[in-house]
C-alpha cells in the first residue's frame with residue numbers, strides 16, 4: 001500500500017526532498033550553526049512561512065479538492081495560536097512572579113501567587129481575575145490538546161449546521177467570513193478573557209529555555225514547522241488520493257451525482273472541513289511562538305481571503321501549488337510591505353510599495369484567475385510529460 | 388411471479404401553484420423494462436426527482452420493496468442505498484476522473500467517510516469494474532479521463548455507474564438523446580440486458596427507441612397517467628393521439 005501510494009504520487013517524494021534540502025541549507029547558513037549568513041529574524045520569517053504553507057495546503061484540500069470556498073480558516077489558525085500562547089504567557093509570567101516573590105520573608109500563599117500572575121497578565125485590561133478559559137493554562141499538555149480540540153469542535157459544529165442546511169457556494173463563503181469576523185470582534189473586547197486588542201505577547205520566550213539564545217529557539221521552531229508541513233503534506237496527499245479523493249473531487253464537480261450514488265455528501269464535507277480546521281490550528285500553534293505576538297487583528301476576515309488568494313495564485317487542486325503560492329506571495333508581501341522593495345520614481349509620482357503592493361497583489365490575482373487558472377503550480381504540467 | 392417493487396399512489400406536487408405531478412399512481416414490477424413517454428413538461432423528470440428524494444411531494448405515497456417501506460422522508464443517499472440508481476437527462480459523469488475511478492466510486496461498497504478513507508483496491512472490485520466496462524463497451528477506455536469521452540460514451544459510463552451500484556431499480560432519463568443510430572442500438576442492448584435482473588424505467592421522447600425497447604409503455608400527460616400498455620396499444624389511444632398531435636406535429 002505504501003509503495004503504491006508513493007508510486008501514484010511521485011510529487012510527494014519530490015516535495016519531501018525539496019523541503020528536506022531547504023531545511024538543511026537554512027540550518028547550515030543560520031546563526032545557530034555559526035555560518036550566520038541568515039539572521040535569526042529571517043529564520044523566523046522562514047519558519048512562519050512554512051506554517052503558512054501548512055494552512056495553505058489545508059485550504060487547498062477544503063477548497064481546491066472539495067470545492068468548499070471557506071473564507072474562515074484563519075480563525076482556526078488564530079485559535080491554535082491563542083491556545084498555545086496562553087500556556088506560553090502563563091508559564092513565563094509564573095516564572096517571573098515566583099522569582100520576584102522569592103525575596104519575600106514570608107513565603108507567598110498559592111492565592112497570592114495566582115493573583116500576582118493574574119495581575120501581570122490582565123493588568124492591561126484592568127483585571128486580575130483568571131477567566132474560565134484559562135483554567136488549563138498552566139498545563140502545556142492540555143493547552144496543546146486545545147490546539148486540536150477547539151478548532152476541531154468549532155468546525156464540527158459550524159460545519160454541521162451549515163452543511164446540514166445545504167448552504168453552498170457564495171453563501172457558505174459569507175457564513176465563514178461571518179464566523180471569523182465574529183470571533184475577531186469578540187476577541188477585541190477587553191472582557192473576552194484574552195486581553196482584548198493587546199492579544200498575547202512575549203510568545204517567543206519559551207518557559208524553561210530562558211537562557212537558550214533565540215538563534216537556537218528559532219531553528220528548533222523552524223525544524224518543527226518543516227516537520228509539520230512534511231507530515232501535513234503526506235497526510236493530505238494520502239487523503240486526496242485513492243477513493244476518498246475521488247469522492248471529494250466528485251463533490252466539488254457534481255454534488256448531486258455523488259448524492260445519488262449513495263454517498264452522504266454532508267458527512268464528507270464535514271470530515272474535510274473539520275480535518276483541515278484542525279491542521280490549521282496546528283499551523284497557528286507553530287506560527288505564533290515564532291511571531292512572538294498574537295492579537296485579534298490576525299483573525300480579521302481579510303486574512304482568510306488572502307489565504308484563498310495564495311492558493312489561487314499557487315494553483316488549486318494540487319498541494320504543491322498551495323505551498324508555492326503561500327511561500328511566494330507571503331514572502332513577497334513582507335518584502336514589499338517591509339520596505340525591501342525600492343520605491344519607483346516616475347518623475348511625477350513615486351510608487352511606494354507599502355501602498356501599492358496590495359494593488360499589485362489584486363491585479364496578479366485577477367490575472368491568474370483569468371489567464372492562468374492553474375496558477376504557478378500549473379507550470380509543472382509543462383515539465384512533466386504525459387506517459 | 389413478479390411482485391411489485393415500487394408503487395406510487397396519489398402523488399401530487401406543485402411548483403408555485405403549477406401542478407407538475409397531479410394525482411399520479413403507477414407501479415413497477417421487480418424486473419423488466421418500462422418506458423415512460425409524454426410531451427415536454429409532462430412531469431417525467433419530476434416523477435424521478437420525487438422517487439429519488441430530490442423533490443418532496445405535496446401528497447401521495449412512494450412505497451418500496453417487499454417490506455413496503457416509504458421512500459418519502461429518506462435522504463437522496465439513503466434512497467440510493469436502497470438500490471435505486473438514477474441517470475440524469477444531461478449526462479453527468481465526473482469529467483476530471485478516469486473511467487475506472489468513476490466506476491470504482493459507484494461500485495457497491497460501504498459508503499461512510501471512514502470506510503472510504505481506509506478503502507483499498509481489491510481483486511474482486513477490479514473484476515467487477517472490468518465486467519461492467521465490458522458491458523458498456525468501455526473496456527479499452529478505463530484509464531481515459533471521462534471528460535475526453537464522446538457524448539455517447541459518457542451516457543454509457545453513467546449507465547455503467549448505475550449498474551455498479553447493483554441496483555434493484557434503474558431510473559434512466561432520456562438515455563438516447565443526442566446519440567447516433569448505432570449508439571442508440573447499443574444503449575438499447577445495455578438496458579435490455581440490465582432489465583433481466585432489475586427493474587428499468589426509461590424516459591424517452593424518441594418513438595423508434597421506445598419501439599426497440601419492446602416493453603410496456605406508460606404515457607404521462609400533465610402530471611398523471613394518460614394511458615398504459617403496449618406501444619401499439621397506447622399509440623392507438625385517441626387521448627394519446629390528441630395530446631401528441633395537439634401539442635406538436637411529431
Ligand SMILES: Nc1ncnc2c1ncn2[C@@H]1O[C@H](COP(=O)(O)OP(=O)(O)OP(=O)(O)O)[C@@H](O)[C@H]1O
Pocket residue numbers: 402403407425426427428429430431432433434476
Ligand atoms: N424545481 C422546479 N421548479 C419549478 N418548476 C418546475 C421544477 N421542476 C419542474 N418544473 C416544471 O414542472 C413541469 C414538469 O417538468 P419535468 O422536467 O418533469 O418535465 P419532463 O416531462 O421531464 O419534460 P422534458 O421532456 O422536457 O424533460 C415543467 O413545466 C417544469 O417547468
Ligand SMILES: [Mg+2]
Pocket residue numbers: 431432433476560
Ligand atoms: Mg425531463
